Amino acid sequence: MKVNFDGSSFGNPGPAGIGGLCHNSFRTSLWAFSGPLGVCDSSEAEVRAAYEGIKHLDRGVLDISYVEGDSLNVIRWLRGSAKPPWRFWSLFDEINDIVGGSSIAFQHVRKSANGEEDCFAREGVVREELEFFDFHPP
Known part of the structure; x- marks a missing residue:
């Protein structure tokens, strides 16, 4: 099982959304999920998309093996091979609480x-709220 995430920002900063x-x-x-973030930059959109996907790993599936995204910075931050900017520390603390000790x-x-x-993610920009x-499958 795997979760893929993406964030989208129309401008930097600009109207943004998340999806996964x-x-x-x-x-x-x-x-899947899709929802708005308001106005933020692309890094925040990617981090919040990763957080939302990870936060819902228990949504009927307990054997998630992979979390994938197209933001190399966010993947490095998730792996712990690079330190995230201080403005994201609280989100990464929550992520670590969720995935701590898992493989x-x-x-x-x-x-x-x-x-x-x-x-x-792009559709999320215009949504009223986060939707799941x-x-x-048949």
Whole structure:
């Protein structure tokens, strides 16, 4: 199982949204999220998208192996190989509380491999609130 996340900001700073998708090893979608952030920069949008995806790892699936995103900085911060800017420390403290001791791997993916998540993030900019979508495979 894996969760992919993405943040979108139209301007830096500008109107922003987040999105993400959880799917199994067969690429069957299990759940997704999309929502607005208001006005922020692209780094904050990416961090908040990662946080939202990680926060909902227990949404019906307990064996998440990977968290993937197309922001190399955010992936490095999640791995602990680089220190996040101080303005994100409280979010990373919460993330560490959630994933502490687990074997989740944080992986960078190319933007072209994060297309669906990018759509959810862009759509999130204009949503009224954070929305979740549960998919029930046949």
